[in-house]
Amino acid sequence: MASRSIALALGVENSLVGRAWHWRGGNMALGADAASLQNDILTQLLLTRGVDPQDVARHAKPTLRDFLPDPSEFRDMDAAAERIAQAVLSDETITIYGDYDVDGATSAALLVDLLRNVGARANYYIPDRLLEGYGPSGEALVRLAEEGSSLIVTVDCGAMAHEALGQARDAGVDVIVVDHHKCSPELPPAAALVNPNRLDESDLAAAHGHLAAVGVAFLLAIALIRTLRDRGYFDDREEPNLMALLDLVALGTVADVAALHGLNRAFVAQGLKVMARRERIGMSALIDASRLKRAPQCSDLGFALGPRINAGGRVGESTLGVRLLTTSDADEAREIAEQLSALNEDRRAIEAEVQQAAEALLAGQHNRAVQVLSGAGWHPGVIGIVAGRIKEKTGKPAIVIALEDDSGVGKGSGRSISGVDLGAAIIAARESGLLVAGGGHAMAAGLTIERSMLEDFAAFLDERLARDVDRARQNQVMQLDLAVAPGGLTPSLVETLEQAGPYGVGWPGPRVAVGPVRIVKADIVGKDHLRVIAAGEDGRSLKAIAFRAAESEMAQTLMHRSAGRRFHLAGRARIDDWGSRPQAELHLEDAAFAD
Incomplete structure (x- = not known):
């Protein structure tokens, strides 16, 4: 039942998916300046996502300068930077121990890339998902120490590895933990533990608990370069370009489904710009293997690039992702990217079998x-x-x-x-x-x-x-940002909506209602996708597609019980660029009777 204190959007109290429709922002009362801003779609999008009216400009174009905290605000950050700097200056061997998913791979690649750029001896170790499981094992840490690593940095794991880190301590090797997972009150015996989700963290640092591990690793990179600079390390050598690492930060953040507000949104917005320049050989090969003919968008990181990196850890060789993202050999990058694409296809087949068994x-x-x-x-x-x-x-x-x-x-x-x-x-x-x-x-x-x-x-x-x-x-409702007739669903509208991105968890993409419309055609395409052609009272038509929705009540109603009825359709406005010229379409998530 919809809340009576919030106005229903388009009068929809119970949609075909069983949800009430609300205007995002409740009753859309956006403050004293609302009247002068009501025609500014970008501003409306920002305000209804919780941005203060006085802070619109900062969020409209998120930059690191406006959102980046001082890394020293995080507990153990300076200690971690000092220990790594010592290892760099003493020519110690440093091993980055990463998780086998995208966040782990990008975190490891970021630190390996940075350390090698400053002349350090840096290796990486990614455990095998099937043989070793998640997180650092004491056996692996001790073995790395015996092989010559005097410093190990775990990324995207280690916050709860009390026993393993105890074994490493007993073996005389220093371990720094860079993580973002929840911590227990008792911390593991690490040389430093950098994690905004430590229970003893300061309020400012804890406010960044939504960071992915790769975001925490980037803050550590800043602290490390600052420490080395203070020690005169760059008096006779060039400092690395930290901004060039943001493509890794963007990929890991989106693929790990981290909340895209504040600093994370700035990371992704700036990282996409770096990615578009294709300066990282492995990232460029990954984009090509994903068959993208344009610069990657935020959604591509989660649905095209990320799954390929993940495929190595899920059903293939766990080190493939880090190898790809750190290689300087174009031929090797192309081979690994193609291998990851093939593994991703294998993963899809295995996934389908497990999903069928689980649904049973x-x-x-x-x-x-x-x-x-x-x-x-x-x-x-x-x-x-x-x-x-x-x-x-x-x-x-x-x-x-x-x-x-x-x-x-x-x-x-x-x-x-x-x-x-x-x-x-x-x-x-x-x-x-x-x-x-x-x-x-x-x-x-x-x-x-x-x-x-x-x-x-x-x-x-x-x-x-x-x-x-x-x-x-x-409390599950469909939150709408605006409603248009079919003729209003245009490429220019989509471009305007995307200006308030990048979107993700914590910064939801805008939902658009289109209607009223009558269904001209509704059928199943591909394996189980619903395709809809609808016509509006303005004489214009639109195409909508609902992914993996063939068996839903919405699909059955639109296909078989739509005669003589009018509907509102709701979802994400997207660009369909398969034809000779781009057209706007609706990625359908819900529908409701309009009369």
Whole structure:
């Protein structure tokens, strides 16, 4: 039921997807200056995303100068920079130990690239997902020390690796942790732990808890160069261009689904500019392998470039992403990018099999607050993606667990919905003895569990999160930014809307309602996509497409029960550039009867 205190958009209280439609910003009362700003779409978009009217200019064109904090505000940042600077000056061997996903790969590539540029001896180590699992292992850290690394920097992992870091300490090797995952009150024995989500962090630093690990690594890069500069290291050599690293920061931030507001939005906006210049050989090869004929946009990072880097860690060789992003050999870059594209196709096939098996189990989960689905033989490299798909399908948090046939141990990955902190629940379950290991952040988490504990674990999540899930689902509405007739859905409108980007979690892309329209044609294209051709009362028509929506109530209504009815269609306005000239289309997310 829609809140009576907020005006319904276009009078829609219950759409075909079962949501009320609201104007973003509530009743659209935007303050004293609203009357003079009402024709400025860009300003309206910024204001309805929480920007203060006096701060519009800064957010309209986000730059690092306007959003970057002093890295020294973060606990252990200066200590980390000092220790790495010492290693550079002493010609020590430094190994960057990264996670096997995009955030880990970009974080590792950023520090390796920077360290090599300043003349340091820098290596990298990416664990194998299947053989070693998530996070640093004590065995691997000790082995790296025995092979000559006196300093190890973990990126996108390590915040909860108490035992592994204890082994490294006992072996006499210094470990610096650069992470963004949730921490426990007791910190692991690291030489420094840089993480805005430390529980003892300052308010200013904690306000940057939405950073991906690659964003934290970039702040460390700034601190390191400043430290080396203070020591006179650049008196006779050129300083590296830190801005050239922002393509890595943008890719890791978007692919890790980090909230795109404040500093992250500046990272991505500026990183896309760097990426468009194609100065990084590996990134250029990745863009070509993704068949992009234009400069990458924010959505491309999450749906084209990121999945290819991830494919190496999921179903292939875990080091491929870092190798690609750090190579200076164009032929090698092209070969790795093509290999990652092939692995991505393999990943899609494996994912489809696991998703089908997981969805078959949903019938027994209808009363669960969190969908906990497990199966023997499921590939652990795709369970996170499948969890995301299940979450989208059910509107509830989902955890998908791949059980090993012989040991009875399961590796799980979870994805949450807005308003439900899954990472905190996983940490609580681990502390309660229900998990072998586990951690994460609000929207995503990973875990290791004994098969015998599955039911108790699911019950624990039900008890802890049921109220949060119910509240979050009740608050799910379609928030609209504007409504137009079909003739108003133009390429110029799309360009205007994109000026308030980049968009992502925490900075939602604008939703447009188009209508009223009558359905001219609605059918299924591809595997399960709904295509709609609709005509408006202004004499103009539009094309809309709803991805993976063939079996939805919305698709069935528009295809079979639309005769004589008028509808409002809602979704994201996009450019369709397949034809001879660009046309605007609607990426359909919802629809509602207009009469």
